[in-house]
Amino acid sequence: MNAPNVQRAQPGAQRIFRLMIVDDSNIMRRRIERCQQFADLKFVGAAGNGVQALALFKRTDPDVVTMDLTMPQMDGIECIEKIVQLKPSVRILVVSALNDKATAIDAMEKGANGFLNKPFTDRQLTDALAELMRGA
Amino acid sequence: MLQEQELQTFVDGTTHYFEVAAQQPATVGSPYLASGVPATYDYTGVINISGKREGVVYFTAPRAMLTVLLMKMQENDFSHENMCDLVGEVANTISGNARRDFGRDFVISVPSVVHGEHAGVSAVPGRRSFIIPINWRSHSAKLVVALK
Numbered sequence: 001m002n003a004p005n006v007q008r009a010q011p012g013a014q015r016i017f018r019l020m021i022v023d024d025s026n027i028m029r030r031r032i033e034r035c036q037q038f039a040d041l042k043f044v045g046a047a048g049n050g051v052q053a054l055a056l057f058k059r060t061d062p063d064v065v066t067m068d069l070t071m072p073q074m075d076g077i078e079c080i081e082k083i084v085q086l087k088p089s090v091r092i093l094v095v096s097a098l099n100d101k102a103t104a105i106d107a108m109e110k111g112a113n114g115f116l117n118k119p120f121t122d123r124q125l126t127d128a129l130a131e132l133m134r135g136a
Numbered sequence: 137m138l139q140e141q142e143l144q145t146f147v148d149g150t151t152h153y154f155e156v157a158a159q160q161p162a163t164v165g166s167p168y169l170a171s172g173v174p175a176t177y178d179y180t181g182v183i184n185i186s187g188k189r190e191g192v193v194y195f196t197a198p199r200a201m202l203t204v205l206l207m208k209m210q211e212n213d214f215s216h217e218n219m220c221d222l223v224g225e226v227a228n229t230i231s232g233n234a235r236r237d238f239g240r241d242f243v244i245s246v247p248s249v250v251h252g253e254h255a256g257v258s259a260v261p262g263r264r265s266f267i268i269p270i271n272w273r274s275h276s277a278k279l280v281v282a283l284k
Contacts, residue, residue, distance in 0.1 A: 024246060025225045027211060027218060034210060070228060072246050097232025102240040118229045119157035 014040055017133055020062035021046040022053040022079065023095065024071040028118075032066050032095065035125045041133065050074025050082075057083055062090065064132055067112065069096040069103065077103075077110055084111030091132045095120070138266060138283055142237070143167045146193070146281050147268055149233040153226060154272055158208050165269035167281070173257070174265055174280050178202075179219050180250040181227030182257055187243035191263045191283035193234075194250075195227040201275035220249040230279060 019041050021032045029046040036043060044060040047053035049071045057065075065083065069076035080092055094107045097118040104115045113135060116128045147164050154162035180196040197205075202219050211218065224247030231244045250257060257280070265282040 025221050025228075027206070027209065027221050027225060030211070031209060070232065070244060070246055097229040098235055098244075099233050100235040100238075100240050100242075103235070118232070119153050121156060121159075 017041050017064045018044045018060065018062040019064045019066070020044055020053070020056060020060060021066050022048075022050070022071070022076065023066070023068040024048050025068075028068070028095075032125065035122050036129060037126065038129065038133070041129065050076065050079030053079050054082055054086075057086060061087070064129070065090060065092045066095045066129075067092050069094060069098050069107070077106060080107060080110045080112050091135060093128055093132050095125075138281065142283075143266055143268070143281065145234050145237040146230065146279060149230040150268060150270060150279050152233065153230055154270075157226075157229070158205055158272065160208065160272070162270050162272035165271070167266045167268045170265040170267050170280070174267055174278070176250065176253065176257065177277060178251070178253055179223040180257060181220075181223035181225070181247045182250060183227045183231040183247055184245040185231070185242065185283060186245070188241040189238065189283045192257065192280075193227060193231045193244075193283075194257055194280050195223055195230065195277065196280065197223060197226075197270075197277035198275060201272065201277055204273060204275070216251070220251065223247075224249050 017040055019036055021029050023029045033043055044062055045056045047056045051073045067076045092112045093114040094112045095116045099117045114128055114132050151164045176196040178199040180194050182194040185191050202222050203214050228247050235242050263282040263284050265280050268279040270277040
């Protein structure tokens, strides 16, 4: 893996979390990007499937990821597993319409840290992101 | 053939979608059996179902309705691409939510989109289509469920 072109916070400075959004819907990617209004969260990029997400992850080294599950080429569950192998400390919020318990458990076991069902309100998304960053 | 309770899952899912995503409830009518291949509106988002059930679920809506839905979502891009994206996302969300009742073996595809009124979605032998009528603001749309 190439060294990512990123700047790290100095000791004592406020930590800035780097956010990557993965969803095959352009509308959903923009919605999540609009909602993340935290001063300590910086959007670094978005991907439309798991293959693109892995490439983007290696380039941008995010700390926080929102991950759709049903996507072409590589689905979210497989992508979570590969991302966690690259960076075990990454925090992943699954944002998916798949709301059965078995899928949620599978995502958590692969390394996801939270699960937000579609459809969601802006408040539900910001609460879920805040919770995710608290655990980072 | 679908059971009444199974159809109710899709009625509830559609109701929930409009309440949350559009922030305005829709009137979702009682499902009825289609005679022939159901007609479509301008844009149709199609989800193929496999696993323990087989068939198709699709959401079809006129452009005017999708435009207002996009506005409610703070979108200002009303391009053809965004209309396709939205109908696919609605169909995906309602179908995905049905897994709460149908379980993990209710496998949903990524959405495909059919454009054009009366374009139609291919009927599959052995599967009868149920239509769930949706009225939202001044617009009409429908969810079609055809599962074996």
